[in-house]
């Protein structure tokens with residue numbers, strides 16, 4: 001594994017109190033190396049989103065530590081916390097609810113840079129134009145509102161929004177599961193391309209093992225808030241050690257239409 005950039009150590013999270021308490025995460029530890037795409041997989045309710053939400057501060061863990069490039073957001077100085085918030089960005093599952101319908105695309109894309117600060121108007125403009133070009137959007141799209149875009153285009157806008165502040169880590173929470181099957185492949189390929197071009201480190205949450213196999217180099221398998229298994233993708237797919245991982249693998253439909261499309265799109269692109 002490359003040098004770890006993101007570390008989660010002994011994470012615990014419980015929701016509710018007393019008889020209704022639910023232990024969502026129990027002693028979760030894993031690392032994501034610089035430049036890796038690591039898949040975080042598990043069934044619905046296994047705690048994947050809770051981990052991501054703890055990583056971006058939307059939930060507060062009960063115990064355990066998180067660290068990014070040596071920065072622990074709980075004890076960090078103001079300057080380090082600012083760096084953490086800038087360099088660790090998230091792409092949400094549903095591009096229909098994650099983009100403010102009252103804002104234009106330009107406003108949506110400028111907002112993170114205005115919140116974080118330190119970007120001149122010229123920087124903001126250059127960054128937006130460079131990235132929309134990379135993801136296949138056009139300058140005239142900037143004056144429109146999200147309702148004028150398809151699900152796939154909205155997720156491209158959401159991806160650009162996460163990239164404008166020049167992050168090093170992208171946390172993707174099921175970023176294609178709300179999209180039509182026909183566009184899932186394009187968005188997966190886009191994430192793969194952006195990861196390579198911008199040298200991003202990606203933690204990719206999915207319940208879909210076929211998608212993760214296509215995209216990721218390493219896997220963290222979560223079972224009811226506990227890590228069942230971690231390892232390199234080929235090794236885990238060839239010989240899963242944990243019974244829960246084996247059961248998850250057996251549930252993968254073959255062949256997978258999304259991945260067939262993704263592979264075909266890449267072959268066509270390579271042939272051009």
Ligand SMILES: Nc1ncnc2c1ncn2[C@@H]1O[C@H](COP(=O)(O)OP(=O)(O)OP(=O)(O)O)[C@@H](O)[C@H]1O
Pocket residue numbers: 015016022024042043044045046047048049050051207
């Ligand atoms: N705010 C909350 N209050 C109470 N329980 C919660 C809360 N957030 C999550 N949970 C519970 O914690 C468990 C883990 O939820 P989480 O959303 O992290 O799972 P997940 O693996 O991301 O599932 P999915 O694939 O369906 O998104 C679930 O049982 C969920 O009901």
